[in-house]
Amino acid sequence: MRVLHYSTRLGRSAGGLYYSVSGLARAMAALGTDVTVAGGRENGFADDKHVWGTLPLLTHPLGRSRYGFSSAMQAEIARLRPDVLHIHGIWSASSIHGRFAPRGTQVVVSPRGMLDPWIVSRKPWLKGPHAALFERPMLARAHLHALSEHEATAALSYMPALAGRIFTLPNGVDPASAAQPEKRSGALYLGRLHEKKQVLQLIEAWERHAKHTALTVAGWGGQAYEAQVADRCKSAKRIRFVGALAGESKAQALSTARFFILPSLSEGLPMAALEAVSHGCIPVLTEACHLPELFAQDVALQMAPDFSDFHDVLNRLEAMSEEEKTMRSARARQAARSYLWPGIARAMLDNYARILSEPPR
Template sequence: MAPGVLDVNRFDGTVLHLSHATSSARDGGVAAAITDLITAQLNAGGSAEWLTAEHWPAWCRDRQLRRAATERKPALAHLHGLWRSPTRIAPALARTGLPVVVSPHGMLDPWALAHSRWKKHLVEMLWEQRALHSAVALQALCQSEADAIAATGLTAPIALIPNGVELPDPAAALPSPPWSDLLPPGGRVLLFLGRFHPKKGTLPLLMAWGSLVAEAERHGWWLAMVGYGDDGSLARMVERQGLPRCSVHGPCFGEQKAACLSKAAAFILPSFSEGLPMAALEAMSWSLPALLSPACHLPEAIAAGAALAVDPEQVVLRHRLIQLFNLSEAERSAMGAKGRELMATRFSWPRIAHQTAELYGWLLGGGEAPDFVQQPRR
């Protein structure tokens, strides 16, 4: 069957996606990924709904979410993310006979587990292990995440299905990016786009940038930090230190985000921990050469020549930034073209919608497991 076409003979029913929030401002890349996944599933002829916990106050959220999910009578529930209401209600949903698939979205990554470890250990003891063990399958966005899931001792099958990306139209009319009044004509922008959080490597990035301002000026480069989630502390730090050729901007979504991606000259994400970052996929879909840490779990981009590998460490970042500055326009363009081609062939939403339909069909109808499903060693 062609990618993007659902086999309705194997999966004929509604999948109910459950997460914390529909807004990227409140649930980051998880919300963005679910939005595009559901669109792709509907475009492929499937039936999908999305229910989020944000609609109810905390004191009754779990009960109301469980009731609403049960009333919809889906064929299967697909839960996204950990540590919140959707996984708290997972065992109760499973006890009704509803098959539950859990996508941790990188939240079982060793760095993520170490962050606020004592709190997560308590939560894990209270409900998270029960939730994970109630799943009939788990979705991993990359092999590293599949290995992290398997290392927890879970025995459910692991479906290796990445996030996807929609290829944009580079000729589309877009507004000006938020830095348009700050840069001189011809300035090249290195873009960081995402949540301002220590795990994203923002501090070593700014330290590295501050150490090579003269190089950036000589080659005409600027750093634009576009994001949210820290109540303005990053912007205050940059202003307090007087960091040259660096601007910090609030969150951008929709056309504003597209404007940032279309006008940037390169993209950087030196994270300590990720699932499979939507921002990196989107940047490469816009033909941006990328600088990505191993935690971004995109070795394909490095191997294809679409990205330079960086570590979230000042000296390494400085070296790679100088390497970027010294690339010719033709070399940067070639890297960007390889990234867009990779997104088109390996990370397209029609392909991923087809894989999820295969997974759901197998879980509900039996038969031979899809080739992207891994069975953990017992």
């Protein structure tokens, strides 16, 4: 089976896709699958490409627009004629490549949160024509991979004709070190700095309600928003901004934080939350993070996306006994086992095999 993964951006600027697509592709290759990765590269990609390991990479420069179309890439996809072309993300040139995939190639599309109503409602004047030209024709022939039941429902609402061609499989995560840190303390926000993540609102609410728990904000984002976050943290008493973290520094932050918090308005399925759970952080999430199983298993604490209950949530965190913290941390690590990449990759390959057994659309 020859699989080609396409993502518009292959560097860190892709946010969660940087980790989710690379983790899936590497895990598939480890299972013996013929995997190639294609997509756009930005300035500084040489510092980011290590996440793809030894996978063959086909890249093209993105340019200023970062839209991602490359006629040379389209020709290369046609030449390769993979058995499966897996498109990650939409509303970009990825949908063009999926729309004009070679005959005989089965197309799998992972919207990765981009069919969430919050996302679809933004810039309708642009998304409407783009969808008519590319997304809808692509999805008319494709199978859709949803990260959660919520995403599957959103996809069906967007395009009812997808019925019978949707399967659900979560993101995966690499196993964290089994070693326990000497001490955990404070809370951590880690991820992209973007308005949908409500980082500025989190800082304001933390400053207003926290009595003694410190918050670390780690991440990267658009220049203006990141500057606002950094500036606001400078004047806050219990909050510090540490910028983007990767590698060992990221693992250290996740393994020493007691709580992980993500007050998001819109997600596919957040990689940072899965990594936090794998490291034993106690997650505090909104319903929009689409991890209801973590609430059902009493692993995560839930907060309202409008921060209306934040005072009570924060009081709960600060009043939590050491015994409960230890218990919840262990429960988080246990829950993470169902998201490990080898199992997720095997399940994805099983879906590919099922799709390949069907006549091409």
